[in-house]
Amino acid sequence: MITQVLTHRVEAPLHTPFVTALRRTGTVRTLIVEVRDGDGHRGFGEGPQVLQVTGASVEGTEACVAQVMGPLLVGRDPDELTANCRAVRTAVAGNEAAKAALDIALHDLAAQRLGIPLVRLLGGTALRVPTDVTLSADEAADAAAARVADGFGVLKVKVGADPATDVARVRAVRQAAGPDVTIRVDANQAWTPRQAVGVIRALHDEGLNLELVEQPVPAWDLDGMAWVRDRVDLPILADESVFGVRDLVEVIRRGAADLVNVKLAKCGGLSAGRVLLRLAEEHGVGTMVGSMMESPVGVGAAASLVAACGTTLTSDLDAAWWLARSPVEGGIGYDGPVVVLPDAPGLGVTGIADNTVEV
Incomplete structure (x- = not known):
């Protein structure tokens, strides 16, 4: 079963500043979500902070995962991928970065439990x-x-x-x-x-x-x-x-x-x-x-x-x-x-x- 949902707020530097008509940044600021099962597997997902596009902050994404979505997943069967992703999708309105982070982590965890690359879980083979x-x-x-x-x-x-x-x-x-x-x-x-x-x-x-x-x-x-x-x-x-x-x-x-x-x-x-x-x-x-x-x-x-x-x-x-x-x-x-x-x-x-x- 899914035993833990953890969050990691991280920041990493870019080698070159990234500049668009909307913003300038020299770092990636993002939330890494980790979903663990009772067998020692760890699935990872990500919800990046892009305030000018999605409006999602790291802090807001983390709060949504930690307070609402994560507790819904603990105790569920990690192999029930479709049902778990549906639970994430219907838990709250908006908050797409938080949903993406958990949806990706659940897919990663399911693939790890099968011992196959994520692309194979999705139906492909190219690397x-x-x-x-x-x-x-x-x-x-x-x-x-x-x-x-x-x-x-x-x-x-x-x-x-x-x-x-x-x-x-x-x-x-x-x-x-x-x-x-x-x-x-x-x-x-x-x-x-x-x-x-x-x-x-x-x-x-x-x-x-x-x-x-x-x-x-x-x-x-x-x-x-x-x-x-x-x-x-x-x-x-x-x-x-x-x-x-x-x-x-x-x-x-x-x-x-x-x-x-x-x-x-x-x-x-x-x-x-x-x-x-x-x-x-x-x-x-x-x-x-x-x-x-x-x-x-x-x-x-x-x-x-x-x-x-x-x-x-x-x-x-x-x-x-x-x-x-x-x-x-x-x-x-x-x-x-x-x-x-x-x-x-x-x-x-x-x-x-x-x-x-x-x-």
Whole structure:
């Protein structure tokens, strides 16, 4: 049976500051959740703090897990995965980061009890998953050249921090990266619909051969995003506009986007993520799986989902690549532009790293 649900508030430094139109950070601040059974197995999950996107704080996520969801799980059979995840999902409204942390931990624990990698529990076998890499809003040509030299073939350029210079920055990235590298841009809600149309048309007219534009307008403005989509030639990817199924249904109904970015910390974990990917596929909406600023726990779960379910786009799983050091022992690694899943039970995470300070 499940005997304990523990929480670890951790903070880990990045090797390079991460800058978007919404925020600037030099650290990952996140909650690692640990679910233990009576046989000595430990399942790990993660709920990252991304106040500007999800509104979830580490403290609030921890309170939800420790005071509400965790006590519901103690004493339950860890092999009853579907029922346990449903109990987490229905325990409270909102609190998707807390739900994601426990949902991932329950999946990790179930896979560990079977002695198989998480990807196999989800129905897949691949242990290598390609990823893009992000260029922060303060990076351009030099960073692009460095990432291409590292082997990355898909660059995600953060724009919107200064709309007046967005076209020049993307032009510089294309010149540095060369013609064969895929470039996508992410405005993180920074533009008005009219600004978005102006910038996107300018990017298209420059002949920069972009793959897509991610979340050009505020998350709530689905009509505005549909208006943009009707007036530009580049595909529009919804990110912050889609947390759960109802959001995706509205995006589809309004014709607001061509593609969707599924993130576990937005939707509430692997259970919900699988539903979103299937719904998008059934309605002809392209898919990718993304990550917040997370540790190998959250990124490993997201990469396992991609390996098992597949996506139409190269996914956005570089979050743990930015870490100067990992706050956990074990888990994923990076082989250039590829996330490498461990051939070990569950996520392959064995505990909190010795040099990690819990905050």
